[in-house]
Amino acid sequence: MTTQILHDTLKENFGFEKFRPNQEDIINGVLSGQDTLAIMPTGGGKSICFQLPALLFPGITVVISPLIALMKDQVDSLKANGIEACFINSSQTEDERQFYIESLKNNTIKLVYIAPESLSFLDTIFNSLTISLIAIDEAHCISAWGHDFRPAYTNLGYLKNRFPSTPILALTATADKATRKDISDQLNLINPTIFIASFDRKNLSLEVRPALDRVKQIIDFIKEKPNESGIIYCLSRKTTEELAEKLQKVGVNAKAYHAGLDNKIRSTTQDQFINDDCQVVCATIAFGMGIDKSNVRWVIHYNLPKNIEGYYQEIGRAGRDGLPSETVLFESYGDMIQLQKFASQGLNAEVQLAKLERMKQYADALSCRRKILLSYFGELVTDNCGNCDICKNPPLFFDGTVIAQKALSAIIRLQEIEPLPVIIDFLRGSKNAYIYEKEYQHLKTYGVGADLSWFDWNQYLIQLINLGYCEIAFHQQNKIRLTAFAKKVLFEREKVQLTNVHKINVDKVELKEKKSKSTTNSLFENLRKLRYEISKEEEVPAYVIFSDAALRQMENERPMSDEELLAIDGVGKAKLEKYGDIFIKAIIDFQKAKLVTKKKEGTTYKETLELYNSGLSVGAIAEKRKLGLSTIMSHLAKLYLDGSAIDLNAFVSTEEVNEIAIAKQKLESPVALKPYFDYFEEKIDYGKIRLGLAILEKENTIS
Ligand code: ADP
Ligand code: ZN
Numbered sequence: 001m002t003t004q005i006l007h008d009t010l011k012e013n014f015g016f017e018k019f020r021p022n023q024e025d026i027i028n029g030v031l032s033g034q035d036t037l038a039i040m041p042t043g044g045g046k047s048i049c050f051q052l053p054a055l056l057f058p059g060i061t062v063v064i065s066p067l068i069a070l071m072k073d074q075v076d077s078l079k080a081n082g083i084e085a086c087f088i089n090s091s092q093t094e095d096e097r098q099f100y101i102e103s104l105k106n107n108t109i110k111l112v113y114i115a116p117e118s119l120s121f122l123d124t125i126f127n128s129l130t131i132s133l134i135a136i137d138e139a140h141c142i143s144a145w146g147h148d149f150r151p152a153y154t155n156l157g158y159l160k161n162r163f164p165s166t167p168i169l170a171l172t173a174t175a176d177k178a179t180r181k182d183i184s185d186q187l188n189l190i191n192p193t194i195f196i197a198s199f200d201r202k203n204l205s206l207e208v209r210p211a212l213d214r215v216k217q218i219i220d221f222i223k224e225k226p227n228e229s230g231i232i233y234c235l236s237r238k239t240t241e242e243l244a245e246k247l248q249k250v251g252v253n254a255k256a257y258h259a260g261l262d263n264k265i266r267s268t269t270q271d272q273f274i275n276d277d278c279q280v281v282c283a284t285i286a287f288g289m290g291i292d293k294s295n296v297r298w299v300i301h302y303n304l305p306k307n308i309e310g311y312y313q314e315i316g317r318a319g320r321d322g323l324p325s326e327t328v329l330f331e332s333y334g335d336m337i338q339l340q341k342f343a344s345q346g347l348n349a350e351v352q353l354a355k356l357e358r359m360k361q362y363a364d365a366l367s368c369r370r371k372i373l374l375s376y377f378g379e380l381v382t383d384n385c386g387n388c389d390i391c392k393n394p395p396l397f398f399d400g401t402v403i404a405q406k407a408l409s410a411i412i413r414l415q416e417i418e419p420l421p422v423i424i425d426f427l428r429g430s431k432n433a434y435i436y437e438k439e440y441q442h443l444k445t446y447g448v449g450a451d452l453s454w455f456d457w458n459q460y461l462i463q464l465i466n467l468g469y470c471e472i473a474f475h476q477q478n479k480i481r482l483t484a485f486a487k488k489v490l491f492e493r494e495k496v497q498l499t500n501v502h503k504i505n506v507d508k509v510e511l512k513e514k515k516s517k518s519t520t521n522s523l524f525e526n527l528r529k530l531r532y533e534i535s536k537e538e539e540v541p542a543y544v545i546f547s548d549a550a551l552r553q554m555e556n557e558r559p560m561s562d563e564e565l566l567a568i569d570g571v572g573k574a575k576l577e578k579y580g581d582i583f584i585k586a587i588i589d590f591q592k593a594k595l596v597t598k599k600k601e602g603t604t605y606k607e608t609l610e611l612y613n614s615g616l617s618v619g620a621i622a623e624k625r626k627l628g629l630s631t632i633m634s635h636l637a638k639l640y641l642d643g644s645a646i647d648l649n650a651f652v653s654t655e656e657v658n659e660i661a662i663a664k665q666k667l668e669s670p671v672a673l674k675p676y677f678d679y680f681e682e683k684i685d686y687g688k689i690r691l692g693l694a695i696l697e698k699e700n701t702i703s
Pocket of ligand 1: 016017018019020023040041042043044045046047048292294320321322547569
């Protein structure tokens, strides 16, 4: 098959401009009749690998898929692209099933999705069908080595015997070698070509935060993005419910999801999430496997996950559309203790503990997190990623020897029998009941660390544990003990490097301001609403109509003709016909409305200028115009920059301008004003900062 045909098919039917890594090679192999095993990360784009060949083959493509919800979703997506597809499973009535079976016989359907348990429904007609390709999705379900073993999958080996000349394409996101071999053996694949795509998902940002004030942090996080879907993974069912309730109380559209809930409630929540009717799902790991939603914009781990495989799969549910998406993991000492306990009591304790340890090392990392993740999956990367918290905010080390000495002596004074919180209280000279009961206040070292906050001590002690100077005795009430290395610090003057965990960074504040601006009345928001309305009418998930990525591209490129719209990634022939007019109209309307606002803006500046020229004070102008002081200030700054004769020095002194200039340099010219405001510890107000910056900007353009 020529590259041109493949690309044309991709564009015309799926709307995509180019293949993602490996897709084209896999498709070529499949089309030539080759058995294939494709390993790609979640969101890597596996579906196209069988959906596109299905269109080029003369016969039917059978897709074995374990999840009923997912089948419906994929069939909806295919139909939205004008491709004839159906699914057959036990959720249908006999009549429905019969209808689709007839369509299969008449060869009017290109793809049929079927659960392995339901293959028997096809038994009677199998021989009369031309089957061109068999795709087995989530193929790791066949292997007891994998993590989602499904007994019905183990029968699939007979397919090769029954259709010896039909290529089989097995797909999975599970990379481990034992599972891989097992899949190939059990499916009787003949000399399969194996493709292993990179597991790097560059669009996912990675961040780990200390689990202090988690709920508040989460609320702040969500408030920044009121329209973005996200998942919060929690360890226990109880936490999912409590957290969802707390979020609801502050007005977040959140729901809980866990295996203990009624089936109906669960499927309603899942549907609402998929259809953008529920913004946030607080879930145990029971949630997500059957979800193809491409516009999940963020994933939070409220608790530390048990292992890196699970963590990666869970964060992988964000950003399938390839747009930047955020992931945040909260790390807590308490979680670690609990997980250690679970792991050591469960099956395969040694392996589970080792996996947990790797997870913890990831969370405690002081170098690029993506490198650590990818190396776990066997990929070696040389460059730092630039999209994890460590890359964005490299830790600054300082000489923490004295801190270490204080901490380690405290542990000795407490005879190595107390857990971390008691040690911190002791160091900080806390007067709580436990300390007094034990009469610790009389011991030496008590209170020597009163100058540091609880938060800081917590961080430093965890670093000391990670550096190997002390350890947690998990089987003995989590008391903290010294290791042999502690001696070096206490008696041999070994130096210890510690790092400060940044609590706030300027970057984030800026981003926040930029974002909140962009969420109000942007073209993207207009298009998103339009998409939502259509999705309700058509009863399909919104992302099936257009992905977030497609809407973003429309926002940036403002297509106003069929031709221009067709150039957007994700707009194929069928979608152009169905939605082209409405979306183009929405874009044109938006442009027009903007022109009107621009004009209005023009007059608003003019009004301010006239009042200013008439000699009114800023306060008087604000009052007269019923606008805020800061708005008037911003008008003046704009007018000044545009060349009007306005004496800004009447509002901000030369000294203040100088200070602002210094701040600008130190802060590396942030776009937003908030970093300045914080820098001056709120002593110079926003209005002055704005005007000061205008003066500096003008100086710059003149000099
Ligand atoms: P997986 O099954 O590997 O998790 P999917 O097949 O669901 O991934 O694809 C993930 C997302 O990427 C979907 O929204 C899909 O439409 C999109 N996608 C797949 N291939 C391409 C491509 N070549 N260009 C742009 N988007 C793509
Ligand atoms: Zn990085």
